[in-house]
Amino acid sequence: MSAQSRSSRPLTIGIDVGGTSIRASVVDVDGQVLDSTQAPTPQSSRALENGIDRAVRELASRHDIAAVGLAVAGFINSDRTVVRFAPHLPWVNRPVAREMTERLGIPVILEHDANAAAWAEHRFGAAAGGGNVVMIAIGTGIGAALLIDGKLYRGSYGIAPELGHLQVVPDGRQCACGKRGCWERYCSGTALVDTAIELLAANPRGSTVLAREAFLDPGSLTGRRIANAAQDGDLVAIETMSEFARWLGIGLALVSDVYDPDRMVIAGGVATSSALFLDTAREHYAAQITGAGHRPLARIRGTQLGEAAGMIGAAELARVEVGAARA
Numbered sequence: 001m002s003a004q005s006r007s008s009r010p011l012t013i014g015i016d017v018g019g020t021s022i023r024a025s026v027v028d029v030d031g032q033v034l035d036s037t038q039a040p041t042p043q044s045s046r047a048l049e050n051g052i053d054r055a056v057r058e059l060a061s062r063h064d065i066a067a068v069g070l071a072v073a074g075f076i077n078s079d080r081t082v083v084r085f086a087p088h089l090p091w092v093n094r095p096v097a098r099e100m101t102e103r104l105g106i107p108v109i110l111e112h113d114a115n116a117a118a119w120a121e122h123r124f125g126a127a128a129g130g131g132n133v134v135m136i137a138i139g140t141g142i143g144a145a146l147l148i149d150g151k152l153y154r155g156s157y158g159i160a161p162e163l164g165h166l167q168v169v170p171d172g173r174q175c176a177c178g179k180r181g182c183w184e185r186y187c188s189g190t191a192l193v194d195t196a197i198e199l200l201a202a203n204p205r206g207s208t209v210l211a212r213e214a215f216l217d218p219g220s221l222t223g224r225r226i227a228n229a230a231q232d233g234d235l236v237a238i239e240t241m242s243e244f245a246r247w248l249g250i251g252l253a254l255v256s257d258v259y260d261p262d263r264m265v266i267a268g269g270v271a272t273s274s275a276l277f278l279d280t281a282r283e284h285y286a287a288q289i290t291g292a293g294h295r296p297l298a299r300i301r302g303t304q305l306g307e308a309a310g311m312i313g314a315a316e317l318a319r320v321e322v323g324a325a326r327a
Contacts, residue, residue: 010066010322013059014315015052016113017041017072019088022048024055025308026063027315031124033308035059045090049100056104067107067322069314070096071116073143078158080110109321113137113310115152117303118145120313121265125304130263134255134298136163137268138248141176142184146259163255164188168247183254186247189223189270196226196240207236227273244270245277249284256298257290267303274302 011034015024019041026035037055042048056068074086081098083091100108111119118135121127127135131150137143142164146153154160164184165177172181173194185191197218200211209229213220229237252264266274266281282300286292305312 010319011063012315012318012322013056013065013068014116014311014313014318015055015068015070016310016314017048017052017070017089018113019073022051022055023311024052024059025311025315026059026065027312029319031120031305031312031316033312035062041089043090045094048090049096049103052100053103065106067109067318068100068104069109069111069116069316069318069321070100071111071113071310071314072096073113076110076112076158078154078156080158083110084158107318107322109314109318111314111317112143112145112154112158114143114145115154116311116313116317117267117305117309118147118265118313119152119317120305120309121267121303122147122150123316124312125309126265126301127263130261130299132259132261133263133265134163134259134261135265135267136248136252136255138188138266138270139268140190141188143268146261148259163251166251166254168251168254183247183251187244187251191247192223192226192240192244192270193221195243196221196236199236199239199243203236207234209234210236223270224273227270227276230273230276241273241276242280245280246284248277248281249286250288252281252285252298252300253288253290256285261298262296264298264300265303266300267306267309271302278302 009029011026013024014027021038022041023038025033037058039051042051072086075084083094083096085092097108097110114137127133133147135145144161144163146161165182167181168183169181173185174180175182175185226237226240230241
């Protein structure tokens with residue numbers, strides 16, 4: 001390929017900077033991952049930046065790279081240059097974009113990981129063709145992203161939308177954010193475990209596998225283990241997934257009453273078990289939404305790009321940034 005062709009179709013790197021690993025991928029203009037590398041996440045700022053540097057230089061040794069996008073689970077300022085706070089990373093009020101741009105010699109942009117994933121699904125995946133899109137990323141908690149008229153909405157200070165901390169149960173379960181009854185306390189991987197424990201306490205003989213495992217090792221219960229038990233026919237696990245689906249539908253109806261989206265995408269680790277809950281959640285959503293039966297419903301879909309969405313979205317946003325700078 002000629003130099004002119006490469007410059008008109010630049011490759012960019014998207015990096016998912018997670019609490020346990022740094023995952024980096026080279027992505028082309030069609031959202032295709034061409035090359036990848038991965039390493040454990042260091043615990044200090046300097047070591048983390050060194051790790052990102054190594055990942056970029058490794059991939060840049062094999063590809064002509066125009067820019068880098070970093071997808072971070074944390075609070076990022078409105079111009080996407082500073083990581084204000086990230087609960088699982090050492091950065092606090094760190095001008096990461098400027099420092100890494102100077103270090104690497106190519107543009108580096110920051111984005112919230114849920115925003116990056118939503119952008120990827122909008123451009124290349126489950127939300128393609130949507131104008132107003134909500135992404136709900138369900139893992140340990142709930143991450144969320146919002147596109148209005150095809151543009152990411154970040155709020156006045158770069159924080160929006162924290163949908164996982166909408167209060168759905170007054171004086172409900174305690175949340176790590178300091179409030180009680182947040183949506184993610186009833187609709188997340190952590191919530192699955194809490195619900196299963198409550199159901200087992202109320203009916204310890206209603207389950208064979210989960211009850212035995214919880215008795216022998218309470219820490220063995222995880223969202224994935226509960227989903228697997230539900231697939232195997234465990235009654236408490238099935239009821240737990242049913243409660244999860246109900247709360248997902250209730251929350252999606254609440255979100256729809258505020259934003260009236262045409263697409264909603266369910267992503268995150270729990271989404272891998274969507275066959276167990278998504279159809280039931282759609283039913284609860286359709287019944288709970290204001291004006292049920294008299295208004296169009298959003299299309300609710302599972303992620304199409306999976307765990308690569310954050311990297312693909314960060315890379316594409318970096319490409320957009322470079323294109324705007326060149327224009």
